[in-house]
Structure formats: C-alpha cells, structure tokens
Amino acid sequence: MEMPKRTPRGQRLVLVPCPYQGHINPMLQLGKFLHSKGFSITIVHTHFNSPSPSNHPEFIFLPIPDGLTVPLVSSGNIIAILLALNANCKSSFLQCLTTQVMKQEPEKKITCIIYDEFMYFSEPVANHLNIPSIILRTTSAANFLARTTVVDLHSKGLIPFPDSELLNPVPQLHPIRFKDLPISPFDTFENFLKVVVNAHDVRTSSAIICNTTDCLDQSSLARIQQHCQVPIFSIGPLHKIATAASSSFLEEDTSCIEWLDKQSHKSVIYVSLGSVASIGEKELAEMAWGLANSKQPFLWVIRPGSVIGSDWTELLPQGFREAIGERGFIVKWAPQREVLAHGAVGGFWTHCGWNSTLESISEGVPMICKPCFSDQKVHARYISRVWRIGLELEDEFERGEIERAVRKLMMNSDGEEIRMRAKDMKEKIQVSMSKGGSNYNFLNELVEFIMAF
Numbered sequence: 001m002e003m004p005k006r007t008p009r010g011q012r013l014v015l016v017p018c019p020y021q022g023h024i025n026p027m028l029q030l031g032k033f034l035h036s037k038g039f040s041i042t043i044v045h046t047h048f049n050s051p052s053p054s055n056h057p058e059f060i061f062l063p064i065p066d067g068l069t070v071p072l073v074s075s076g077n078i079i080a081i082l083l084a085l086n087a088n089c090k091s092s093f094l095q096c097l098t099t100q101v102m103k104q105e106p107e108k109k110i111t112c113i114i115y116d117e118f119m120y121f122s123e124p125v126a127n128h129l130n131i132p133s134i135i136l137r138t139t140s141a142a143n144f145l146a147r148t149t150v151v152d153l154h155s156k157g158l159i160p161f162p163d164s165e166l167l168n169p170v171p172q173l174h175p176i177r178f179k180d181l182p183i184s185p186f187d188t189f190e191n192f193l194k195v196v197v198n199a200h201d202v203r204t205s206s207a208i209i210c211n212t213t214d215c216l217d218q219s220s221l222a223r224i225q226q227h228c229q230v231p232i233f234s235i236g237p238l239h240k241i242a243t244a245a246s247s248s249f250l251e252e253d254t255s256c257i258e259w260l261d262k263q264s265h266k267s268v269i270y271v272s273l274g275s276v277a278s279i280g281e282k283e284l285a286e287m288a289w290g291l292a293n294s295k296q297p298f299l300w301v302i303r304p305g306s307v308i309g310s311d312w313t314e315l316l317p318q319g320f321r322e323a324i325g326e327r328g329f330i331v332k333w334a335p336q337r338e339v340l341a342h343g344a345v346g347g348f349w350t351h352c353g354w355n356s357t358l359e360s361i362s363e364g365v366p367m368i369c370k371p372c373f374s375d376q377k378v379h380a381r382y383i384s385r386v387w388r389i390g391l392e393l394e395d396e397f398e399r400g401e402i403e404r405a406v407r408k409l410m411m412n413s414d415g416e417e418i419r420m421r422a423k424d425m426k427e428k429i430q431v432s433m434s435k436g437g438s439n440y441n442f443l444n445e446l447v448e449f450i451m452a453f
Helices: 021-036 070-075 078-103 122-128 141-155 189-200 214-226 255-261 281-293 320-327 336-340 354-362 375-386 399-410 413-433 438-451
Strands: 012-016 040-046 060-064 110-116 133-137 207-210 232-234 268-272 298-301 328-331 345-350 367-369 390-392
Touching: 012 021, 012 078, 021 040, 021 110, 021 133, 021 354, 021 438, 040 078, 060 078, 070 078, 078 110, 078 122, 078 189, 110 122, 122 133, 141 189, 141 214, 141 375, 207 438, 214 232, 214 413, 214 438, 232 438, 255 298, 255 328, 255 336, 268 281, 268 336, 268 399, 281 298, 281 320, 281 399, 320 328, 336 345, 336 354, 345 354, 345 399, 354 375, 354 413, 367 375, 367 399, 375 390, 390 399, 390 413, 399 413, 413 438
Parallel strands: 012 040, 012 110, 040 060, 110 133, 133 207, 207 232, 268 298, 268 345, 298 328, 345 367, 367 390
Antiparallel strands: none
C-alpha cells in the first residue's frame, strides 16, 4: 500500500489498549500498521490481560499497575473492572509517561498518545504533559449511535422502558428495536452510563480512529461527524490493514485447519460464541442437536468454562458424538481469521462481536447471529436487516430452528441471496482498501495527521 513519501523521522507513539480481546487486537494491528510507516511504537498496558511482548518484538511494552483485586477480576464484571482501571491507572500512567518524557532523546519524542475509548484516564494525562491524543473506537459507528441513544433516553426518563415497547423500533435508529439497544448486563445501569458517557467524551483529543469502513457504516459515520468537532478516520477492518501476530489469551488449536483441509468447498459451518459469553447445559444440548440434525459439517469452538457447570465438553448430550462421527470437529479455541479465510468454511454462527463480524464480512462468509449482550445485538440487526448477509436466531436456543437456519444459510436456494450479498460485501471492502478507496485515503490522511504534530 503506497503511503506519503515523508517519513515520521523516529516519531514515537504511545498506544494504550483496553485489556479485552476485542480491544487489544485492533490496537496492536493499528500499532503494526503505524510501525510499518516508520513510527516507533510503545504499548502501555495493564497487568490484567497483558499482551505478550514476545509476539511483537518491534514494539516496546511498558506495564503499569492497575490495582485490580482478585475478587473483582474473578467476578467478570466488565463495567466494574473498567471503572476501577480508570480510577486506578491515571496516576500510574502519569508516572510512567513522565519518566519516559524525562529520559527521551529529542529525535525520539513522544508525539502522540492513542488510547482505547474505554481507557479514558489517558486523555487528562496526555493533556497534562502537553502531548496530543487520539481516540481509538473498536466498535461499529452504528453501535456508537445506539449507545448515544441510550444516554439520551435515560436523560429523558425513558429508561427502563416497559416490556410493551421492547419490539418497537427506536426512533431514528432503524432497524434497531428497544430490545436491541446495547445495555450492558454487567453492574448497575448507572455505572454502565458512567462508563459510556466518559468513553464518548472527546475532551481535548485531536481525532478519532474507527475500526470500521464507509461501505458498512457510512450513514452512521456521517451522523457522528456532524456532531463531532474533530476529524474521524474510518480505517477498518484493521486486521486487513496489518496482520499483527496473534494476541489471543487462549491457545489456538491449529489442528482444526488440517480437518478443514479435508472438507468440501464452502461446506463447513464455523461456530464460536466469542471470548466472554457463556451458555447453560440446555442451550448446549440444543446447539449440539441442531448442528447434528442439519447434516452439515461443522467446526465448533467450545471455550473452557463457557458452559456453566462444566470445564469443557463433558456436558455434551449422550449419543451426540456417535451421531456426528467425523462430520464435526470441536476445539477449545481456533485461529479464527485463518478459519474464516479457509475455502471449506461457508458460514459462521457468531455472537456478533465487532471483530468477529468484520473478520467474517472481510472473507465473504455469511452469518448466523446469536447475540448475547451489549453491542452484539446491534450488530446482529445490521447483519440480518441492513446488510442482509446473515440470519438472526431471535428465540431461545431450539434445535429445530438451529437446524433450519444452518440448512438455509449453507445449502438452500432461499439462502443463495444472502450468500451472494456476503460475497459482494467482501468485494466492496477490498475496493475501499485499494488505491483511491475510502480506507486507503483515510490511512494516508491519518499518517499525515500524526506526522503534523
């Protein structure tokens, strides 16, 4: 990819990722891209869910104390953890950066801090040290608008909304219904609002980078830019801009690639509900028999601990393994980007996290959507109703509905249009990343913007 002929001349950038899988990956991918353009990259990270420096020898890694207690981490309460990180890390980040500034060489000055929107403690520190800052948003622009709407509805006293409203469309957010709004199941609604309001506040930051693309999010991006005083660079999908080494918290089982190599073209449904969600024994059984009864080959990720009351697969229903034989392959974790790019994979049953959504769209793989919480519900509606490149399982887990959805997506003639639209969307993303495309242009502009500091 051609870039500006000027070089950063050793400009040093500090990146502050949020310590969750769906946030660390895009930040490291952004770092890899900027490093390829001549910037020196320093990653400042928490001890909690810290990335592995050995995977990225080209970066400098600086850990900071995060003050998280074992009970808080064990609770899995993402909202409480984010609030604690922002309360605890401001002083340690200031101390870390002050030390770096004092010993830096003039030709290797820290010229910009790029921080995840949920690590908003970074902005006042950058401001205090008179270093420009840029926000990275790792979700879709549509989801950002939906979160903004939640804040607005609350300010008007319209939350909580009655059950009778749940299926009604949210004004100006078509096709999002009230039940699809990205409200976190973790912690109190007030604490959730506190995180969102702080994450949305641009303060003195100079720009916003979005891991999305115009061909998916153009109308939402335009609405956001109308109310935003700083430039927005939509440069996603970041995993296609720069393929950083894996930063998975779980060990990837690459044996599934050998299994995929033996399967027919576009025959396999890949199943993964992400790195956070969990299901019960009943849901596991319905998933299992729905997949088995579809008669379609499947690669199923069952994350250890993701089935309540089980370490791994011991709660799979009796007779299931015998029923599927060699037609199914189960792993604890998969190299997802490699799986979705594999010629044997023809569909993806997903929780609709934004990284998974982008990875699927980028490979032209249509989706079965079973969102669990928060932004996943927004993305599921867009996949099924706006881009129309997938089907949504709206009801409780039920084997008959699962079987029908798999067959429709993978085989039936009435799913052919979905499969064709998924292929077309892949091609649109490729065009946007080619010379003269929107992503290509935004990447050029971003590099020039940072070099001007």
